[in-house]
Amino acid sequence: MQELISTKSHDEERQGEAFSTQSLNQHFHKHFYIESYGCAMNFADSEVVASILQKENIGSTTNIEDADVILINTCSIREKAEDKIRKRLTEFKQLKKQKPGLVIGVLGCMAERLKGNLIEEEKLVDIVVGPDAYRSLPQLIEDAETGQKAVNVLLSRDETYADISPIRLNSNGVNAFVSIMRGCNNMCSFCVVPFTRGRERSRNAQSIVLEAEALFNDGYREVTLLGQNVDSYHWRDEETKSNVSFAELMEKVALISPLLRVRFSTSHPKDITDDVLFTIKKYENICNYIHLPVQSGSSRMLQMMNRTYSREWYIAKINRIKEIIPDCGISTDMITGFCTETEEDHQESLSLMQYCKYDLAYMYFYSERPGTLAARRFKDDVPLEVKKRRLQEMVDLHRIHSLESMQRDVGKTFKVLVEGVSKKDEDEFYGRNDQNKVVVFPKLNYKKGDYVTVDIHTCTAGTLIGKTKA
Numbered sequence: 001m002q003e004l005i006s007t008k009s010h011d012e013e014r015q016g017e018a019f020s021t022q023s024l025n026q027h028f029h030k031h032f033y034i035e036s037y038g039c040a041m042n043f044a045d046s047e048v049v050a051s052i053l054q055k056e057n058i059g060s061t062t063n064i065e066d067a068d069v070i071l072i073n074t075c076s077i078r079e080k081a082e083d084k085i086r087k088r089l090t091e092f093k094q095l096k097k098q099k100p101g102l103v104i105g106v107l108g109c110m111a112e113r114l115k116g117n118l119i120e121e122e123k124l125v126d127i128v129v130g131p132d133a134y135r136s137l138p139q140l141i142e143d144a145e146t147g148q149k150a151v152n153v154l155l156s157r158d159e160t161y162a163d164i165s166p167i168r169l170n171s172n173g174v175n176a177f178v179s180i181m182r183g184c185n186n187m188c189s190f191c192v193v194p195f196t197r198g199r200e201r202s203r204n205a206q207s208i209v210l211e212a213e214a215l216f217n218d219g220y221r222e223v224t225l226l227g228q229n230v231d232s233y234h235w236r237d238e239e240t241k242s243n244v245s246f247a248e249l250m251e252k253v254a255l256i257s258p259l260l261r262v263r264f265s266t267s268h269p270k271d272i273t274d275d276v277l278f279t280i281k282k283y284e285n286i287c288n289y290i291h292l293p294v295q296s297g298s299s300r301m302l303q304m305m306n307r308t309y310s311r312e313w314y315i316a317k318i319n320r321i322k323e324i325i326p327d328c329g330i331s332t333d334m335i336t337g338f339c340t341e342t343e344e345d346h347q348e349s350l351s352l353m354q355y356c357k358y359d360l361a362y363m364y365f366y367s368e369r370p371g372t373l374a375a376r377r378f379k380d381d382v383p384l385e386v387k388k389r390r391l392q393e394m395v396d397l398h399r400i401h402s403l404e405s406m407q408r409d410v411g412k413t414f415k416v417l418v419e420g421v422s423k424k425d426e427d428e429f430y431g432r433n434d435q436n437k438v439v440v441f442p443k444l445n446y447k448k449g450d451y452v453t454v455d456i457h458t459c460t461a462g463t464l465i466g467k468t469k470a
């Protein structure tokens with residue numbers, strides 16, 4: 001899932017993966033095939049969907065030809081993301097011609113954004129279901145099978161799917177996502193997420209801990225706590241009359257076992273607290289890695305983006321992280337060519353990157369999204385070629401920083417969680433260190449899920465290469 005030099009984000013890195021469970025012994029009366037696009041939250045949602053459908057005796061398949069129902073869990077974050085999905089939908093059209101009873105459903109953010117129009121627009125779509133309406137999917141499938149229009153895009157103020165045990169789809173058995181909240185209350189002016197995912201709500205803390213515990217007991221060794229703004233997690237336990245903050249939630253999960261690694265994404269610079277930083281520092285199994293998207297280095301742009309912090313505030317946060325957790329890995333998201341961005345603003349973004357020297361950065365040029373605050377208030381006035389040129393300059397600068405960051409680790413020793421066999425060499429394993437860098441090393445007698453100590457001898461732009469300590 002990680003790419004060290006990238007113009008893509010988590011949300012676009014994993015595109016169109018088809019997943020299935022390994023429930024070979026169970027006999028299902030129907031099969032669904034699901035492809036997921038977008039951010040980790042969408043991938044986690046597909047696992048909730050799998051659980052909902054499996055309860056109704058609809059099992060998953062990775063073979064699209066075997067499917068009675070094809071589902072596509074979609075992303076709307078940039079125009080390009082939606083274009084990809086439209087293209088994929090036209091491919092499904094061919095399949096439907098050969099198999100007329102086939103049901104095709106669009107899930108996720110694009111379903112929420114376009115609602116019933118998607119059925120009219122794309123013709124071949126039978127079901128449109130938004131992120132808060134997955135419980136109604138079995139009924140919608142039935143409706144579609146009898147030729148009815150099956151749309152449910154109701155957003156909810158309290159749905160968190162807390163009681164649903166996600167079915168891990170094509171998992172490596174080591175890492176899993178655990179959704180801790182849904183929606184977003186931050187109206188960043190460029191962003192479609194508050195419209196597609198609705199109001200922010202936190203999930204019952206106890207259900208999160210139970211899910212992480214169950215994962216650990218099943219052999220998983222790393223959980224990533226997911227939310228668009230994890231630092232604003234807040235749960236009021238009415239039984240004990242106590243509140244649980246994000247720092248406290250992380251602590252509860254970390255206490256399950258020192259062998260369970262805890263990661264989280266995404267943090268918002270305005271909300272990340274010292275409590276969170278000290279909790280990361282206190283627990284060896286909470287990873288020293290923070291994804292702290294800044295979006296721009298210009299305070300004027302940040303204000304227009306409605307990010308509610310300035311360049312100086314952000315720099316102070318970075319300094320604070322480095323003061324409390326000196327070896328913390330830090331990554332960011334950046335946007336070039338936002339409305340009215342000047343060369344001066346762009347230079348400020350570059351100089352901020354020069355200051356922060358991110359280990360990892362996800363960079364994009366601005367893509368106007370209909371209905372967002374920016375689309376309503378500002379003109380998308382930076383020409384495409386300028387947006388792209390600025391993006392390229394940014395990517396080039398970041399490439400230097402990420403290589404330097406890798407090179408700084410040569411000669412160091414890291415504890416690495418073994419995640420799987422290296423794609424390039426089947427005699428090698430890959431895993432990640434605390435700071436989220438990919439490490440490759442000889443397999444020897446280790447197995448997935450082990451922790452190994454690796455001396456780093458060399459690196460590429462995206463990988464640390466080493467040998468396990470004798």
Ligand code: SAM
Nearest residue numbers: 077190191228266293333334364365366367369
């Ligand atoms: N909640 C996270 C945050 O606040 O940073 C991430 C939100 S979004 C899923 C991931 C990234 O997509 C954002 O951080 C932003 O850089 C980028 N993004 C969002 N809307 C965009 C747009 N309209 N054009 C280009 N990039 C966009």
Ligand code: SF4
Nearest residue numbers: 184186188191193228
């Ligand atoms: Fe979008 Fe901002 Fe919410 Fe992130 S915090 S999901 S960028 S509105």
Ligand code: F3S
Nearest residue numbers: 011038039075076109
């Ligand atoms: Fe995309 Fe929706 Fe995630 S718009 S980035 S799938 S929240």
